[in-house]
Amino acid sequence: MEDRIDSPVLFSVRMHASAEEGHLCGAERLVGADRLAAAASAMLDRAMDRGGARLAHLNIRVTAVDPTRLRRTGLLPVRTVHVPTVDDAWQAAMQLVTGLGVAGTAVRRAAEAIRGGAAREGGNMRGAMIVEAATGARLEPDPDRGVRVTQMDLDERIREAVQGYLVACGAWHPRVLEALILASKTAAVDGVLAELCVSDDPDYTTGYVGSRNLGYVRILNLKAPGDPRGGRAIFVNGARCAGRVIEALERTPYLVSRMDHV
Numbered sequence: 001m002e003d004r005i006d007s008p009v010l011f012s013v014r015m016h017a018s019a020e021e022g023h024l025c026g027a028e029r030l031v032g033a034d035r036l037a038a039a040a041s042a043m044l045d046r047a048m049d050r051g052g053a054r055l056a057h058l059n060i061r062v063t064a065v066d067p068t069r070l071r072r073t074g075l076l077p078v079r080t081v082h083v084p085t086v087d088d089a090w091q092a093a094m095q096l097v098t099g100l101g102v103a104g105t106a107v108r109r110a111a112e113a114i115r116g117g118a119a120r121e122g123g124n125m126r127g128a129m130i131v132e133a134a135t136g137a138r139l140e141p142d143p144d145r146g147v148r149v150t151q152m153d154l155d156e157r158i159r160e161a162v163q164g165y166l167v168a169c170g171a172w173h174p175r176v177l178e179a180l181i182l183a184s185k186t187a188a189v190d191g192v193l194a195e196l197c198v199s200d201d202p203d204y205t206t207g208y209v210g211s212r213n214l215g216y217v218r219i220l221n222l223k224a225p226g227d228p229r230g231g232r233a234i235f236v237n238g239a240r241c242a243g244r245v246i247e248a249l250e251r252t253p254y255l256v257s258r259m260d261h262v
């Protein structure tokens with residue numbers, strides 16, 4: 001599913017914006033030198049859009065990517081599960097994730113954490129929970145912050161094709177594209193069995209289950225409109241591989257550069 005390659009010169013561009021009361025938004029790109037200024041400027045606009053008057057701190061960090069560490073992977077195929085109620089949506093999510101080899105108790109624990117606020121004081125985490133698939137034990141070193149999946153982007157050469165694909169699937173939205181890139185990287189990391197995501201945007205109620213085996217499965221109505229809680233769980237195949245998985249999620253650069261299924 002993933003290959004190491006000889007690569008172009010790329011820069012990781014990362015943005016983090018916060019208000020006095022905490023995290024507002026972040027963004028992540030891998031771009032060539034010619035797109036650096038545009039990427040940083042778009043991030044600034046996003047932080048202003050999301051943060052408005054609440055914006056207190058904004059960081060944009062640019063780091064050169066070591067070309068020998070860059071990996072390429074394929075875009076996960078997208079499908080959508082239409083279910084009428086939040087309970088049906090969770091049942092569908094549960095079935096998908098257990099079908100990928102995750103124990104029912106592990107999925108239930110992760111679901112309870114996401115629905116109740118996965119950080120210690122019941123708020124949203126900035127990153128993902130890392131959950132042992134067999135037991136449901138949480139393995140992320142900092143349970144408030146979680147693990148941020150970073151260092152990934154879409155290869156410019158397939159951007160238009162991917163947008164066309166999402167339009168054809170009835171799923172086009174910049175937010176879906178971003179999540180799909182993150183999910184494609186996550187699924188490509190050895191040791192990851194599945195990812196479960198619910199947005200923390202109160203107006204966005206569609207979540208997804210991502211995996212190498214099933215692709216990116218959008219699930220409608222995974223929360224009620226107006227609910228600000230959300231979160232991500234990444235299920236790993238045993239506690240022993242957690243360190244390696246976290247290292248890859250946080251630090252190995254991935255470009256999504258193929259659409260194998262189209």
Ligand code: AMP
Pocket residue numbers: 124125126127128146147148149150179182197198199200201230231232
């Ligand atoms: P979002 O889909 O951006 O609304 O994010 C939903 C949840 O996923 C957030 O509440 C965080 O817990 C988590 N999250 C957001 N961005 C990342 C990331 N880059 N890596 C891991 N988890 C994330």
